[in-house]
Amino acid sequence: MRKAAFVMRLLAGFFGALILTSGASALDDPLPSWNAGAAKTAIVDFVTAVTTAGSPDFVPPADRIATFDNDGTLWVEQPFYTQLAFALERVKALAPQHPEWSTTQPFKAVLEDDLKTLAAGGEKGLVELVMATHAGMTTDEFAAIVTDWLKTARHPRLKQPYTKLIYQPMLELLAYLRANGFKTFIVSGGGVEFMRPWTESVYGVPPEQVVGSTIKTEFELRDGKPVLMRLPQIDFIDDKTGKPVGINKFIGRQPIAAFGNSDGDLQMLQWTTSAPGRRFGLIVRHDDAEREYAYDRDSHIGRLDKALDAAPAAGWTVVSMKRDWNAVFPREK
């Protein structure tokens, strides 16, 4: 079930112009890229309530845990997850060492940019691609591969490095929470070792605060030197009902605030905001086809349907990218 969910997530649709908008800045406003409105007010009210000594909603710093989904919440997830782009491009890069791939599916389809055949291969094919590109090397080697790839990879429509396609308002939110004593975590369906090499420099979130899906690794002495080999076996899928499980397993505390953008975040939002005390849930709604993308209930990627329906009764803040954000991406430096 979880394996299927993971694969469906990667499989989802294979479907262009970005205007880099300058983020406004104001010395006194910690959230300058957020327009005045209900969403911004809700954020500031929550943070003020839980950090004001003597407030009935006060939360000690140690318990100020905030969890953020990554794909679609902190960075662009369309037209397909960056990790899938990585897998496809890695297949091409590795093809010279695998002459058999030119006649073997699903590799042949990737090499021929035949996305239709690739999609038809379904779950089994996707798992093969992921395992061929994510396993069979040490953890250090994989981190280096990811780091190198990100240096040159570009988003197909936005023509930018993926690590620049991050949401400026969310960067401000992360920094605002940290400045108020929160510990910020990423809780993503993506692979934890695909994220950890860059989350600290890009988001200010250190590796030990990244929760994600994992494949199995194995300790091995290689020429007397200990290494961890990445095995082609799924260990844990940190998506949907897996998110509360992953939070409990990796963090061991219930967050007091959770941020997501899709039904994959529904259970994390439920679990976070149903606990006693003042809690905060937020959903980023992608409704800005001009500056980014517009999609929700019918999208194969980042579908937002059940969580959107649940939001009003649960008291979750729904952010309109178009209305609430005066900048989407960081200003070019």
Added chain:
Amino acid sequence: MRKAAFVMRLLAGFFGALILTSGASALDDPLPSWNAGAAKTAIVDFVTAVTTAGSPDFVPPADRIATFDNDGTLWVEQPFYTQLAFALERVKALAPQHPEWSTTQPFKAVLEDDLKTLAAGGEKGLVELVMATHAGMTTDEFAAIVTDWLKTARHPRLKQPYTKLIYQPMLELLAYLRANGFKTFIVSGGGVEFMRPWTESVYGVPPEQVVGSTIKTEFELRDGKPVLMRLPQIDFIDDKTGKPVGINKFIGRQPIAAFGNSDGDLQMLQWTTSAPGRRFGLIVRHDDAEREYAYDRDSHIGRLDKALDAAPAAGWTVVSMKRDWNAVFPREK
């Protein structure tokens, strides 16, 4: 294999006058319970080297990760792991709700204090005991059970609450490292949810910095409220070769210092100290039968054999509890 290792660990021997020794204190010495000598010097030299700006061994604060084993390194592990004492006492506490246990092994053996029969039941019996006492409730319920149990449980020989049978010199070491910008983690073969309820108050290590063995949990809506149910299935065994795997999975950085006391810590020590740059490995050797326990190569619990042999060539510091510690436990307050 891992399941077997986990069970052997819990199964290990059932054997066993504490003198509460006053910890010396000196305003200028961050490690007053450590006698002057090679071990103390090695610790201070390492910390000085990696924290001195301009030193060739300088390590930025973010990379100052230190990992500590728990059983036998931070608290007493003889005559058997505290978590096993918990399991056995929980069987007795739950027996009235399980009349069938009076005639069913391994429960009958526990209820009759028949440790010989219990040991003869081997792995299968132990797993049954662990699952009967650690699963079938929510994560919140389990945390409350552990917390309540620790309030009244007493060590069979030392007659103290388990959370007072912690090593004063190691508490000082944890605090000394944190004062020098280290992030201190526990990496234990014990159950992570057995430790997290108390590690912050007892060791100053917050739940999100505790790595350990896990059982599976499942997200569930119970009367509309989300809970995580603990399932009777082992998820991950954080012992021996599992320790580097657990560190990589939960922390995602390689430690620069590791502290252990048994062969269960061998691979963690290897993995930590084989990385490039200044690294530190330390083994606590239990050689103080009077104040605590004396055991090493032949012990069923906390066996120290291969790691002891490997220590000289690897440059690990071997601490003699008898010689290097002027206090073992915290002074009564």
